[in-house]
Amino acid sequence: MAAAITVLDRLLEIGELFQKDMARAFSGTPLTPARTRVLWDLAHSGPSTQHALAARLEVSPRNITGLVDALEAGGYVTRSPHPTDRRAIIVSLAASAEQFMHQMQREHADLTADLLGAVAPADRPALERGIDAIAARLRELVAVEEARRADRVEAKA
Amino acid sequence: MAAAITVLDRLLEIGELFQKDMARAFSGTPLTPARTRVLWDLAHSGPSTQHALAARLEVSPRNITGLVDALEAGGYVTRSPHPTDRRAIIVSLAASAEQFMHQMQREHADLTADLLGAVAPADRPALERGIDAIAARLRELVAVEEARRADRVEAKA
DNA sequence: AGGTAATGATGTAGTACCATCACGATATGG
């Protein structure tokens, strides 16, 4: 059982190390984890309204306003009016930021290759299956938790 | 190579899900991730001065002051004078908090067992070896980064 | 059409976390 406990602890450790590494990589720039998440999503989903951004990142629309303010001030992002809905604002990656994101993705891929290189080749398929299974189970547990909470809120109404 | 990228993404996802789960578990209590980290360290290392706490958690001493303030107000922790050094303050876990931490460790173990149960038994040994290898490699990379930064600071002096 | 409700963004106010600078109190080495 001791070994089993180690697996979860290692996973937590890996998560922490990643965060620390990111934070160091962005020190000196106005980029923070939350702002980088916005850039990442824009690179992935393309230009979006702030509302759509808020929904995908699961934060309040008000929060997006502030994050986009900072990114716009830094030149990472531009705001433009929505073509048909005059209430909405479209947020797009600036050209320089797109280049920046490409570099980030390249580094991400390099890091993946490096880390996977540390695993014995014979172990890799099982590792992948195992990690997928753990992620799936965790997603399931979180979904159950969330459903329970939604029920509780509904019961109150 | 697409599969390889997936592994790292899954690991990142697992980290995020864990954080989200923790945050929800503590909503309603005055506990936050940072404060829980303090409790965790105290449960692990025993009563400490605030300075020692700050060093182990790698945050500023000033930050510890605030965290301990909150934990003390919630009754999780007690402050007492250092027996020989009148500048220093010893922070100890309150009895109720010790019980609380035991419960947390139990839940932690239960979650580990649950997640590992989702993995095919034949894959578990390889999964464990793989995760250990990745964590070790990542630790190594972070250490190298840190050493480089330390050198740069030294070069300036 | 005309009124009402929903939506998109933002202002205000408040909480939490973290960092840096400065300071008073205490300890310690020469």
Place this chain on the structure above:
DNA sequence: CCATATCGTGATGGTACTACATCATTACCT
């Protein structure tokens, strides 16, 4: 005994987020 380092904390500022209220715009409904 004095210079210096250490321990905790006040003050200040930046970031991340929330809830509530506001205002313009749009959608819906009879």
